[in-house]
Amino acid sequence: MNDGLPTIPAHCLNECIDVAGAYSAQKTELNISLTAIGLLWAATDFIVKGLTRWTQEEFETDQRNHENREEPAPNSHEKVTDVTYLSNTVERDKLLFSVFSLLHKLGADERPEVRNSAIRMLFQTLGSHGQKLSKSMWEDCLCNYVFPTLDHASHLAATSSKDEWQGKELGTRKGKAVHMLIHHSRNTAQKQWDETLVLVLGGITRVLRSFFPFLRSLKNFHSGWESLLVFVKNSILNGSKEVALAAINCLQSTVVSHSPKGHLPVTYIRSVLDTYEAVLQKSSDINDHVADKVKQEILHALGDLYVQAQGMFDNDMYKQLILVVDSAIRRPKITNNNFEAEYGHVPPVERTLLEILPQLRPAAHLSTMWVLLLRNLLHYLPAADPILDDNEDYPKPAVSSVASTEGGELVLNNSYNLFMEKLVPVIVELFLQAPVTEKYNIFPDVIRSLGRCMTTRRDDPDGNLWRLAVDGFHHILIDDVGKLNLASEKDLTITRSSRNQIWKEVADVYELFLVGHCGRALPAHALSAAARQRDEYLEMNILDILGDKILRSETDVPLDIIQRLISTLDRCASRTSCLPLETVELMPSHCSRFSLTCLQKLFSLSSYEISDSNLAKAEVSKISIMTLMSRCDFILRKFLADENDIGERSLPPARVEEVIFVLQELARLVIHLETALSLPLHPHLKDGVSKENSRRRAHLLVLFPSFCELVISRESRIRELVQVLLRLIAAELGLQNLGLNT
Template sequence: MPATYCRNSWTLWSQTLELNVSLTSIGMLWNVSDYFYQNRESFKKTLATEEKDFLSLKDMVKLQPFDRLWMCLYMKLGDFCVDERPAVRKSAGQTLFSTVSAHGGLLHNETWQAVFWQVLFPLLEKVESLSTVASDQKVDANGSILIHHSRNTAQKQWAETEVLTLSGVSRVFNSKQPLLHQLGDFENGWTLLLKHIEKSALSRNTEVSLSALKSLQELLLINTKTGEKGDNQWLQAWRITINIGLSATTPSDNKELFVPSQQFLTSLVLVYPALFQHIKHRFTTEILDSLFGVLNNIISVPVHCDASPFVLPPITENVLTPLQEGILCCIDCIQGSDWVQPNFVPFGEKALSMIVALYRKTANERMVIEENVLTEIIKGIRVPLRLKQSHPSHSSWRIASEALLLILKIGLECIQRNNSNDDSFWVELPITLEQFLFPDTTDCGVVEPNADDSADCKIILLLKEEILKNPTSFPPHFLLSLTKLLNRGSVQSLAFDCGNSVRIREGFAKICFETLLQLSLSGLADFNFSNGDSESQQNHPNGEATNGEDETVANRLAVTALLHRFQDVLKRYVHDVRLGGTCPLPTHRVVEATFVLQAVSTLGRSLQDAELDKVHLQTWHQLIALYPFLVELTEFAPGSVGKSVRDALHTFLTLLTPPQPFNSD
């Protein structure tokens, strides 16, 4: 009787194209399954003699009679799941997985093996095959019913069936994984299910691809066996996930462009942290490289302009997109006209902070030193530093400058402590400093001068503290590059054009000049510099040049250029004051002249305090040559200029003739 009822139900389904009749027959099968469950004890007794021929299906003779009856029911529901009518497929799929979930506990272990390999996996493969070849032409509803745009093609309708089938099989597999381990089928089932998930995840239908990732996330909740077999299964899942990321974000040779959605990419990124927990004890540099290859591709995927209002925050807000937050979470767990790019500013700022924190912890690690990580950081940080004058977010270059201070303080101490011989660092550092301290001035109106000067001065003060305490331990070619930067800051930072206005960097010019003088008069007269050719720049750690004509620091430093600059400023100031008559000069010219006079006073006192053999005769003559211009300024030097003139003249009391003895070289 039970088998006859089942047979009548699916015979009724197979002999009619009437939709309501087919749906009714599927409903009858659900009622039958519920009836079987409630009367299972009586059925087990009667099935041993009833309708043996009907129940003796192929490959099922070893099953218990009651289990064979369930298999007949599951197999017929599986046939209904690939019906050409979407409503029938949906109803049959829901009934099949509900029946398996609700009444599957009655089945013996061997029967579950048949359910997976004769019903569920074949059904999944058949649905994927039919979904692939389904037409993308709009379905003609003959005016009888309106069809939603998400279901108006056969391809979209089969996509719904694929979602239902894949999610259902994944749930059953997840719930029965202990049983599969016991039967020895888990490894084969795991491999096959991952292949189906990978294929569906790469579908161009967003509904299918997101469902595949959701199924993958559910699989991560499985507690596999520990040991090598369990590790290999998680590594297999990692490779599948990496393949999904690379395939989805790598442009294909097809003419039709396909760009994955931000929602899909975000869901994919969130899989990696959960999967990492299962393989972290076997994590290698190859695995890390594969992950960052995928993340680099993902963060570069543009957002379609139609979706950007729903995905991207306003450019004026420092808010991360969900995808960027997912990528940072992933990193943290392991320590055309129609396209627009998301705002990378907050993403970059957060990543930079993480780099500083990580370098602080690992600076003294042998691998970090040998791989020249410090040099790579110094090179990479140039991007936000050199854009400080035009960056849309002021916080970016400030964060970068603070990061540079911390990195340099840690890095210089680490180099001294470990005697690092990475000569490329001493070449790259002056380049980074130059691009930050002397950026392009074509657009510098967006940065407040005080904030700009403060950040610049902090950099010079750090170099002053770290280098002047033991300058002989630094490579000569680096000291020469630093000297050029200090000289440039002293003579060019007094005032410079910034569009239609003038920026005054008096504080920065002063600290550069003072540092330059201290470096010049710090007892380095016997410290040799090479003549600058390529071979001579290979210096010993103790600072001795291996080749080239030696010159003293005083000659190599730009004191001569500074004095020429001072003379030019004072000469032009005197000329313009006389030419202007009663009209005062611009403020920046007065500030410039005041600074020069203060610098002259500082230079005079420094030269008097220095040892005589450390100062060249020409330097004395150049300083004395400024005296006539100081006298000229006394005629019309008001306010701060007049006071500075008097202070400068006082220093000339002992400088009217060169001191004896002097170095005439």
């Protein structure tokens, strides 16, 4: 038949097709059916290509006959040619419909090989020759073959048997029958029908990808599209993993292929979002490997959908997109036996979310959606508040569980902790990319959430979440606060109250973390030596940033916030002197080093050189000098009292080192004239300070009574330092050059 097709008269082709169809449907020999389907493919290819060439040859013959006539009738050539072409077009369509009808029937054959071959051929024909089909023929194909094939295969798959098959008997062994092994993916009728469904969806995908702009203009396409969406929903919720993934790919290929070209109207994008939303809301209780794989594909599809069609998104569509993403991550039941977490891996669905988050950045015309995106992400961090409780303009995501209860106790989920560790840097990076105005709307929430992550150090000192949160917190403050200061001077929408709220949150985080979670003693087995050294370096870096880059910077931190931050440093500096002597003896060395570093920051903030022209630094110096003097006086008096109480015994080395450090720093400290005037000195002394004085050590006068008490200390090193300080006081009062003869 392959070789004889060109010689068969056109009116006989229909009978040849019927014969090939009969051979395809026979049940005696499988290979005969498959060969006959191959003949149908050859016939279809010939019908589309061969009849077109035959029509052209007939046209040329008619033209030669017309030239040989002596008296041609007017326009006779055009009439004959048009009639001939129209006649052959109608004949071609009839033959193609015959082939399509046979393939559609074979698509329901009980033999998987036959129906799969027929379905594959049907969609290959439409994909290869679809551009040659007329509009009316396409309407018939969609109505009678394409979507009905999907519906029929879906029905047969749903009603097919789930009983496992035994392979063909090959013989016997030890009296028992030996059967051919069948792969587990094909050992039931339903699984084989699922394979057929995947082929149908693949064929529809090819047709939509190639002809979607043309097909959506057909009168019956919209109903077919709606039926496809219904099938996608049912496949994801009730079908096998393979069918669900093929259904998602069908929608995704259409969106990715035509969104960048502008061929996909907004209504179709909305219908895809509605489909995913309905599916994920109904499948939220499923938490197995199949559901996770489907959710991963949906998340990837949503990311690609937004990237390709973000120009067509409005605020409502973007809100829906974020809501759908949140539905995919929602996990009402948390288990602690996740094998991914045991190997240090983020669970697959959460890992996919981390991959697509950079793609979900709001476009320029969606700038107000930055708040929605970031607040949704903050919701996944510890103890996150519900999104925008007081704002009905934004959708509220479902609460994501980060812990479960077993026997009334709270059990942290390792896999979710891993997810949060990966999420924190992503949130920080997205926040830094947001427009300045939108940053001010979300800045306090970001700081507050990072602060909650930092406080997880108490329960998980060896975890990475608190360390990453500290890095992100300081990254935002150092790299972004300065830019926000400049922007606030130009942008009138950034108010003073909003800036004060930001600094209030910053002060809250520093106070809670430094006082409650830094410089503390930990069990010996909690951390390795390398981890303890790394964490100590991190603590010192926190103090450096607070003291040198926040309090001594040119940011307009409110005075009450400056007072709180300095008070926080003072509380951390007071630990060694406030602890009982028995406790100080047991205190690890890194705790005393942390306390001394906080004390050193107070000394640094109190020093103010005349070259410093920043008024904010002057205010910081005035506030810190008062706190420093109170702390130094307490340390010196407490040392003397403890030394008297213990008798001949020596004080713990940490206490002695603290007093020596204080005395040395007091000797080095030089303050500005304006700072000296803020000290609680007698008016006569202030008058002397206000005069030209190059020494600027008026702070020593405040502590003079304490120095007088320390001259009787049993520690020789302390007595020597007190002697130095008394000489400096004499110089400050101008007494060093006075003699008895003066």
